[in-house]
Amino acid sequence: MLQDQNFFDTLSDETRRRLLALLFRQGELCVCELQYAVDMPQPKISRHLAVMREAEVLAVRREGTWIYYRLHPGLPLWAYRIVEAMTQSISQSHLFDRDAARLEEMANRPARCSA
Amino acid sequence: MLQDQNFFDTLSDETRRRLLALLFRQGELCVCELQYAVDMPQPKISRHLAVMREAEVLAVRREGTWIYYRLHPGLPLWAYRIVEAMTQSISQSHLFDRDAARLEEMANRPARCSA
């Protein structure tokens, strides 16, 4: 079950907020897409995703080699509202603009291949 | 101006969330009321309030010996929504129940004296 402390710890790191905002807007993304979007070392992304997974803020689905992350479906409404408001805020920053733009420009996205 | 990082740092500490929730619901409280409600050493309260004041999450008003804290009036809407949702969540906890109950039972509350 989601613990308050873990949830707010999740939000206390800018990298995690960027990943979370991308997932909130896109619905589901695999690690390599998130990595490409925020342009950071893979282990770093993986660790931050693990923090959010263990906090039950994110849920995971495996499909072959790829692992897809999404908002945890059991997220309480109050927590969902907070993620929504955070996303609204971060969406206005250049930082997030670039994340979203990079994601759009990414070639060979796994979701596209399987689609 | 409110910085994202400072705002979310504010929320990462449970004591600060308790203080913030009390202020969200009561509108304005002085340090001794907050101290009485959460039942913690005065320097600890004061330091946590300072963190939120410096982050521009809280605003301050002095009246004689007492210093009243309240939500910062310039808080952006998205941040206000987050405080609102956080308060909604914490309000369901026994922890917060007791905070609110202690505040109600407090004798000689300064606001009452001046009213």
Place this chain on the structure above:
DNA sequence: TGTAAATATTCGATATGGAGAATATGATTA
């Protein structure tokens, strides 16, 4: 001006979190 009440600040110790680098695991395909 001296004292008391309310609040703030400083200091030293400890703990926690994030970073980079290296390595491990797991699935796929040749």
Place this chain on the structure above:
DNA sequence: TAATCATATTCTCCATATCGAATATTTACA
């Protein structure tokens, strides 16, 4: 089974946050 791609974990180092204890500051009032 070997090689490769995607992802996860471990380790050590460093920075930062929090705490308790002590002390300082500000205001009111005798």
